[in-house]
Amino acid sequence: MPIEIESPEEYGYDKIKNNLSESSIADQTLESLNLKIPNLTLLYSEHRGSNRLRELIVGDSGLTKDDVLITTGAAGALFIIATSQLNHNDHIVVVRPNYATNLETPKAIGCEISYIDLSFDSDAIKVNTKIVSVSCPHNPTGTVMSRNTLDRLVSLTKEKGCLLLVDETYRDVHYGTQLPMAASLGDHALTVSSLSKSYGVPGIRIGWVITRNKELQTVLLATKEQMSISGSVIDEWIAEEILSRKESFLPSTTAEMTTRLEMVSKWIEKEDMLWIRPAGGVVRFPRITKDPVGGTAAFYERLLKQYETYVGPGHWFEMPDTYFRLGFGWPTRAELQAGMEAISRALRAEGI
Structure with missing residues (x-):
């Protein structure tokens, strides 16, 4: 997947001054989280994930800990779902643009794929459609569907007899009313999420899939057991500590991200770009409407080589590189401002 091959950690953080390609809040440390790992027993842990962690994840959603399976990040959850539910005779409907795992794993399985570009058309569902896959808040645009749209989607997929997969990785950073977990709305709906994006701890690789469907949950667990048996005791302990105190730092995170969103909004308004104003998450997906000097390839090369600024090009999401x-x-904040100024200069080839 280009998004992984070309990621900043592969390219080298030392070559990037203003990294605007990352899709999460700033990386946290044990010290910043005020955590000191105790003398844990490094055993095979509960295969579903620790009881306390699963209870913290469902909170007051109306779901139970038994509806949750802990996975290796949201990517692990998406892989488990795709490989356990799809084969080459099946069909999947995927909203695009989308995170690469939602696109590449079904491709590797060989199933038929229909892409829906940020809208939903019931005609896309076929007799052999097994999964309808969406993300909310959406990666990479940050858009959030309305409650009415979510309810209609739940109803439609139930009627058509297919699973509804909702990637809710950015759910806890939102700029309006928070939607309920999709898994709480029907036993055919699955919620996937993680601590990577909204909490800034991608290094502990904690994600999950939630479903009230007991038979499906058993299949997902069996698939996980073939991949990793259980999760990391250390990772799950850290996740428990973070989620147990999330109310003490999520409000300040959202307030900071709201300020940064306004910075981005004011900048985009001055540029030849189009975008959809986001309602959640920490990423945006603007489209360049005026050809950069020398073309888009030259723009990206200038931006990185001359201005040491990195963004995620459109082909990461199977979209044109004008996005x-x-x-x-x-x-x-300083790097964000400098990065946006660098993009402006690179578009015009200033300083060459």
């Missing part, structure tokens, strides 16, 4: 993902949660 790019801009992450405003990971860099410092």
Whole structure:
């Protein structure tokens, strides 16, 4: 997947001054989280994930800990779902643009794929459709469907007899009313999420899939057991500590991201770009409407080589490179501002 091969950690953080390609808030440390790992027993843990962690994840959603399976990040959850539910005779409907795992794993399985571009058309569902896959808040645009749209989607997929997969990785950073977990709305609906994006701890690789469907949950567990048996005791302990105190830092995170969103909004308004104003998450997906000097390839090369600024090009999401993902949660405010100014200059080839 290009998004992984070309990721900043593969390219080298030392070559990037303003990293606007990341899709999460700033990376946290044990010290910043005020955590000291105790003398844990490093055993095979509960295969579903620790009881306390699963209870913290469902909270007051109306779901139970038995509806939750802990996975290796949201990517692990998506892989488990795709490989356990799809084969080459099946069909999947995927909203595009989308995170690469939602696109590449079904391709590797060989199933038929229909892409829906940020809208939903019931005609896309076929007799052999097994999964309808969406994300909310959406990666990379940050858009959020209305409650009415979510309810209609739940109803439609139930009627058609297919699973509804909702990637809710950015759910806890939102700029309006928070939707309920999709898994709480029907036993054919699955919620996937993680601590990577909204909490800034992608290094502990904690994600989950939630479904009230007991038979499906058993299949997903069996698939996980073939891949990793259980999760990391250390990772799950850290996740428990973070989620147990999330109310003490999520409000300040959202307030900071709201300020940064306004910075990005004011900048985009001055540029030849189009975008959809987001309602959640920490990424944006503007489209360049005026050809950069020398073309888009030259623009990206200038931006990285001359201005040491990195963004996620559109081909990461199987979209034209006139689009790019801009992450405003990971860099410092100063780096975000410098990065946006660098994009403006690189578009015009200033300083060459």
